[in-house]
Structures are given as C-alpha cells and as structure tokens.
Amino acid sequence: MILTIYRWMVNHGWASNDLMFGAIIFRSAMAILFSFLTVLLCGGRVIRWLIRQKVGDSPEFYNKTLNELTKHKGNTPTMGGVMIVGAILINTLLFGDIMNFYVRMAMLCLVYLAGLGAVDDWLKLTQGRRTPGSREGLYAWEKMLFQVGLGVLLAFFIYYHGGSGRLVEVQAHKLNWPFFRDLTLVPWLFAVVTVVVITGTSNAVNLTDGMDGLAAGCMVVVSLSFMMLSYATGKEDVAKQLHFNWISHTGELAVVCGAIAGASLGFLWYNCNPAQVFMGDTGSLALGGVIGYVAIVIRQEPMLLLVGGIFVLEAVSVMMQVSYFRMTGGKRIFLCSPIHHHFHLKGWSEQQVVVRFWLISALCAAFGLATVKLR
Numbered sequence: 001m002i003l004t005i006y007r008w009m010v011n012h013g014w015a016s017n018d019l020m021f022g023a024i025i026f027r028s029a030m031a032i033l034f035s036f037l038t039v040l041l042c043g044g045r046v047i048r049w050l051i052r053q054k055v056g057d058s059p060e061f062y063n064k065t066l067n068e069l070t071k072h073k074g075n076t077p078t079m080g081g082v083m084i085v086g087a088i089l090i091n092t093l094l095f096g097d098i099m100n101f102y103v104r105m106a107m108l109c110l111v112y113l114a115g116l117g118a119v120d121d122w123l124k125l126t127q128g129r130r131t132p133g134s135r136e137g138l139y140a141w142e143k144m145l146f147q148v149g150l151g152v153l154l155a156f157f158i159y160y161h162g163g164s165g166r167l168v169e170v171q172a173h174k175l176n177w178p179f180f181r182d183l184t185l186v187p188w189l190f191a192v193v194t195v196v197v198i199t200g201t202s203n204a205v206n207l208t209d210g211m212d213g214l215a216a217g218c219m220v221v222v223s224l225s226f227m228m229l230s231y232a233t234g235k236e237d238v239a240k241q242l243h244f245n246w247i248s249h250t251g252e253l254a255v256v257c258g259a260i261a262g263a264s265l266g267f268l269w270y271n272c273n274p275a276q277v278f279m280g281d282t283g284s285l286a287l288g289g290v291i292g293y294v295a296i297v298i299r300q301e302p303m304l305l306l307v308g309g310i311f312v313l314e315a316v317s318v319m320m321q322v323s324y325f326r327m328t329g330g331k332r333i334f335l336c337s338p339i340h341h342h343f344h345l346k347g348w349s350e351q352q353v354v355v356r357f358w359l360i361s362a363l364c365a366a367f368g369l370a371t372v373k374l375r
Helices: 002-011 024-052 064-069 081-095 101-130 140-159 187-208 214-234 236-241 250-271 280-297 301-307 309-328 339-345 350-374
Strands: none
Touching: 024 081, 024 214, 024 250, 064 339, 081 101, 081 250, 081 280, 101 140, 101 187, 101 250, 101 280, 140 187, 140 280, 187 214, 187 280, 187 301, 187 309, 214 236, 214 250, 214 280, 214 301, 214 309, 214 350, 250 280, 280 301, 301 309, 301 350, 309 339, 309 350, 339 350
16 A cells, blocks of 8 residues: 555556565564554453464464463463464555456455365364354364465466466576476466465464464474565576576565564564464464465475474374374374474473474574575
C-alpha cells in the first residue's frame, strides 16, 4: 500500500524517484519492525480472547516422565498463530507490492495453511475435548491431502508465470543445486518438488513447535536468511555475481520474509518460557509452508535444508523413530521424538534445549549462507 502511494506521488511529481520508500531493503526492515509491534500491541487482547474461547492446550505424550515435565502447561491458550498470520498479512499489504504475483501467491499460501491449521486446532481443542469419543482434530491423511493440493496449485501458477506476466522464464525452471545447475524441470517434476518442499517444511515446523519459543525463535533465523536470499535472487547483478538463478520480481518476497521475522519476534514476547500462548497448527503450518514456497520460487531448495537445519533434524528424528519402532517391533532410537523431547528427558531443562537449538539454528544459517561463495 505504501509503495502504491509512493509510486502515485512520484508519477504526479510530488516525490522524488530516488527516495528510500521504494527500496526493498527499507520496506523489508519496516516490515520487521511493524510486524513485531503489531503482535506486541495486539497479543494481549488476542490471548484474552482465546482464553474466553476456552481453547487451552493440555499436552499429552506417550511418556509419563514427559507428561510430568509438561503438566504445568495445562490450559495454556493455543491458536496464537492467528496473531502471527494477521501481522504478516497486514504488514505485507502495507509495505509490500500487492500487485506482485509472487507476493499474492505467498499470501494465498499463508491464509490457506493457516485456515487448515485452525480447523485442526479447533477440532482438537473443542470438539475432541467436549464430546467423548469424537475425533481429535483432522486425520493425518486429510491434512496431507490439503497440503498436496496446495502444492500442486502453487506449482502450476509459479511454473507458468515466471515473472512480469511472461509465460516462461527459463531461470525459474532450472535447479540451482550443486551438480544439477543446468537441469530444467518439466512441469510434472516441478510440481513434485513443490509439493515435497511445501508439505515437508510445513510439517517440519509443526513438529518443532513443541517447546516454549523453539519454533518461533528458529523461524526468525530462517526467515531473515531467506529475506537476504530473496533480495539477492531478485537483483540481476547480485544474482549473477553469486551464481544464483535470477528470477525477476522475486525481490519483493524479502518483504514477506521480513514480516515473518518480525511477527515471530513479536510472538516470542508472549511465547518465551513460561509461555502465555502457543502458536498451534494455525501458526506452524502457515509459517513452514510460506518459507517452503519462498525457497521454491527463488530456486533455493537445498539452502532450505542447510539454513533450516533444526527443522530438518526434528522431522528426520520422527521418521527415524517411527521406522525403527516398526522394524524392530517396539524398540526406539530416541527416548522420545521429535528430538527436542529426547534432550529434555536426558536432563536438559526446557530453556537449555530451546536456547541451544536456537544457537544451532544460527550456526546452520551462517553455514548455509557461507556456502553461497562455494558455488
């Protein structure tokens, strides 16, 4: 909105075309600041509303010791993701280019997955609690079906857009992976990659959201990293210097990532230990999905594996645990999965697990960004 007003003023001679208001970096920084302030100022009201709706969460695990360690969290309001999603929407519309195709698709992804998560949260926290024998949220296959459907939809529009209204932009279809830089994806393969990345990332962030401040803190690191990567990908000279795939008009996604970082920081104000609110599936599915979408658009899927190392670790630990349990008839690799619970049961306090995972996330981001020069 601000960009639209600024352009109108420039066209009418009321402002200079070289002012900072049009710069992506400036608007991204403003998105960080104002998203943080939006959550900070609205958080108290949202939490009180959630309490009135009686959507408090009472975490239960298949581990008696872990249930004892987390029993003090009973009835903490969840679905706090609504404040994160709201702040991202408001500030992306305020500071981003709302006419940009990639920004509109990012908002579609955000709202879609937030709605899916909200339905799941609401069913788990209301219907499942109040009606004996009723189902506890959406079934896994139902969530997966909706996530795959979104991935296919986004893949179609991204593939046949390419930027600036052009039907095909070659760089947008090429992998930016080591040893596969010249491989151009055909539509069906592009759809497969999109579905895997968006579905995998949204579920990985959802698995990470199991301790006060863990998912939100890691998301700050990842979103700031992808803010820089989006900006670089959208600038032709920078992209060529770094050997990135230059994809026009993707720089605006830096504003989206900035809004994610700011909203996550604001949420940490209320979600740090002891948490006043949990983000629930409403926030975790949406945050993970949008970051996965950004990685697809700017062709930085491998960077997502490096920068989002904690999310990958959490998801892999669950897959390893489940697979080993089934193969061995009941044996386990970890005391409990996802892996943050394993360390909690090993004697680390919750604060120690969270802060140490934040540190690992920062190191993963630093290493991931450092590999840019290895191309």
